[in-house]
Amino acid sequence: MDAFPIPAESFILGFIGAGKMAESIAKGVAKSGVLPPDRICTAVHSNLKRRDAFESIGVKVLSDNNAVVEYSDVVVFSVKPQVVKDVAMQIRPLLSRKKLLVSVAAGVKLKDLQEWTGHSRFIRVMPNTPSAVGEAATVMSLGGTATEEDGELIGKLFGSVGKIWRADEKLFDAITGLSGSGPAYIFLAIEALADGGVAAGLPRELALGLASQTVLGAASMVTKSGKHPGQLKDDVASPGGTTIAGIHELEKSGFRGILMNAVVAAAKRSRELS
Amino acid sequence: MDAFPIPAESFILGFIGAGKMAESIAKGVAKSGVLPPDRICTAVHSNLKRRDAFESIGVKVLSDNNAVVEYSDVVVFSVKPQVVKDVAMQIRPLLSRKKLLVSVAAGVKLKDLQEWTGHSRFIRVMPNTPSAVGEAATVMSLGGTATEEDGELIGKLFGSVGKIWRADEKLFDAITGLSGPAYIFLAIEALADGGVAAGLPRELALGLASQTVLGAASMVTKSGKHPGQLKDDVASPGGTTIAGIHELEKSGFRGILMNAVVAAAKRSRELS
Numbered sequence: 001m002d003a004f005p006i007p008a009e010s011f012i013l014g015f016i017g018a019g020k021m022a023e024s025i026a027k028g029v030a031k032s033g034v035l036p037p038d039r040i041c042t043a044v045h046s047n048l049k050r051r052d053a054f055e056s057i058g059v060k061v062l063s064d065n066n067a068v069v070e071y072s073d074v075v076v077f078s079v080k081p082q083v084v085k086d087v088a089m090q091i092r093p094l095l096s097r098k099k100l101l102v103s104v105a106a107g108v109k110l111k112d113l114q115e116w117t118g119h120s121r122f123i124r125v126m127p128n129t130p131s132a133v134g135e136a137a138t139v140m141s142l143g144g145t146a147t148e149e150d151g152e153l154i155g156k157l158f159g160s161v162g163k164i165w166r167a168d169e170k171l172f173d174a175i176t177g178l179s180g181s182g183p184a185y186i187f188l189a190i191e192a193l194a195d196g197g198v199a200a201g202l203p204r205e206l207a208l209g210l211a212s213q214t215v216l217g218a219a220s221m222v223t224k225s226g227k228h229p230g231q232l233k234d235d236v237a238s239p240g241g242t243t244i245a246g247i248h249e250l251e252k253s254g255f256r257g258i259l260m261n262a263v264v265a266a267a268k269r270s271r272e273l274s
Numbered sequence: 275m276d277a278f279p280i281p282a283e284s285f286i287l288g289f290i291g292a293g294k295m296a297e298s299i300a301k302g303v304a305k306s307g308v309l310p311p312d313r314i315c316t317a318v319h320s321n322l323k324r325r326d327a328f329e330s331i332g333v334k335v336l337s338d339n340n341a342v343v344e345y346s347d348v349v350v351f352s353v354k355p356q357v358v359k360d361v362a363m364q365i366r367p368l369l370s371r372k373k374l375l376v377s378v379a380a381g382v383k384l385k386d387l388q389e390w391t392g393h394s395r396f397i398r399v400m401p402n403t404p405s406a407v408g409e410a411a412t413v414m415s416l417g418g419t420a421t422e423e424d425g426e427l428i429g430k431l432f433g434s435v436g437k438i439w440r441a442d443e444k445l446f447d448a449i450t451g452l453s454g455p456a457y458i459f460l461a462i463e464a465l466a467d468g469g470v471a472a473g474l475p476r477e478l479a480l481g482l483a484s485q486t487v488l489g490a491a492s493m494v495t496k497s498g499k500h501p502g503q504l505k506d507d508v509a510s511p512g513g514t515t516i517a518g519i520h521e522l523e524k525s526g527f528r529g530i531l532m533n534a535v536v537a538a539a540k541r542s543r544e545l546s
Binding site for chain 2: 128129130132133134135136137139162163165167171173174175176177178179180181182183184185186187188189190191192193194195196197199200201202206207208209210211212213214215216217218219220221222223224225228229230232233235236237241242243245246247248249250251253254255256257258259260261262263264265266267268269270273
């Protein structure tokens with residue numbers, strides 16, 4: 001039972017930590033119309049570029065983190081993981097049950113967040129780098145006394161920069177290995193496809209353009225068609241054709257197993273670091 | 275010097291071959307506003323589903339291919355490669371220098387298209403499967419007497435279903451080897467399997483895998499940064515990402531993808 005629902009039509013969203021992630025989310029939220037920019041705030045110490053980045057979207061830049069916490073209904077911790085504890089303990093006296101706290105700090109657990117802030121209404125969110133271009137793969141986990149409505153609200157905010165799922169916090173290491181680190185595997189793949197194109201005779205600029213657009217298009221087919229990727233592969237691999245010849249090279253070299261290895265290794269590393 | 279420019283504000287676009295590719299392009303063109311659907315036409319023999327597919331977009335469905343050619347200023351051959359020659363010779367008498375012909379038939383060369391139709395104002399276009407979701411990687415090659423304006427017009431039409439580049443026809447085998455989406459379907463399945471191996475439920479793993487690939491590719495296309503630079507930006511010291519990258523590098527992941535592109539390009543040459 002929720003005695004203090006966040007007022008959907010008037011709530012203020014505040015960011016502690018005016019970095020790239022906060023900027024991506026603020027931009028996405030404002031651009032999609034989920035929240036008008038004047039209901040978003042943050043604080044910047046001295047870096048004029050960061051101040052500009054937010055003011056140019058229409059976001060209010062306040063004097064310090066304490067002001068952000070006092071002014072906001074939903075407070076997002078978007079500082080680097082190493083400083084979360086200090087920030088949490090600093091703002092602790094300003095918190096109340098009316099506020100919803102959110103953390104996007106990689107690797108910082110709900111248990112610790114709740115302990116450091118003495119606050120149980122928390123949602124932990126793991127976005128990934130493509131938030132910057134509005135195509136994030138984000139996962140959230142509700143902690144403590146965060147309500148279903150809180151979850152829906154955060155779902156809407158992060159839905160403005162990509163897709164969002166809910167999962168139990170115990171899956172977050174595996175998720176790190178896949179969606180957290182995954183973009184890098186694809187950067188390597190795009191470079192390799194472009195190199196293959198150059199090896200086959202294409203000029204570099206054309207090869208790189210085709211490589212990145214082909215990857216984008218293929219992923220779009222999976223997300224939009226609802227078909228299994230194996231079915232999509234079957235649909236395009238005609239008998240004795242060029243596609244199956246390329247696929248054969250991938251299969252004979254264990255391409256898929258190698259990608260599995262990467263996800264598993266990154267997940268393992270995430271567990272080691274936690 | 276172009277005596278018969280295609281009238282930009284009033285031209286009719288016709289498709290010979292009312293299949294999936296024609297449908298994707300017609301949908302994309304209509305949806306993007308490049309052309310109102312009533313200035314697009316095609317012909318359907320007997321398949322009611324295909325007729326519906328086009329009529330539901332607002333495209334005119336005519337009685338036969340000859341009617342399409344007569345009515346249209348820009349005629350697209352979107353039939354299967356095996357039947358292009360027959361269709362070309364059948365419509366030959368109806369052609370004039372006022373018409374621009376376009377072919378999207380895989381593997382069919384400009385030289386042959388021009389010979390079969392007796393028509394030199396031709397553009398060969400190679401779209402790829404994601405045209406269906408508006409994210410094609412398309413390449414066109416201008417043939418014979420096709421003009422720069424013709425190229426721009428076709429660029430606009432196909433730009434409504436994704437991105438388009440121009441290239442010399444001699445590069446088309448290499449382009450075929452590269453612009454196939456199948457390698458990425460395999461990659462998405464493998465990433466999802468890796469997620470499941472690490473403990474994720476299948477549905478979440480597959481959703482994250484496909485969205486992650488989409489997001490990564492979007493970063494490359496939108497940032498203008500080199501993919502190697504983007505990789506450097508996200509691989510922090512001793513972190514999870516570089517651990518994953520190490521697995522890829524030690525197993526020659528990149529070389530394997532190069533092999534696939536080269537092998538597919540080679541196969542394309544063999545088939546031509």
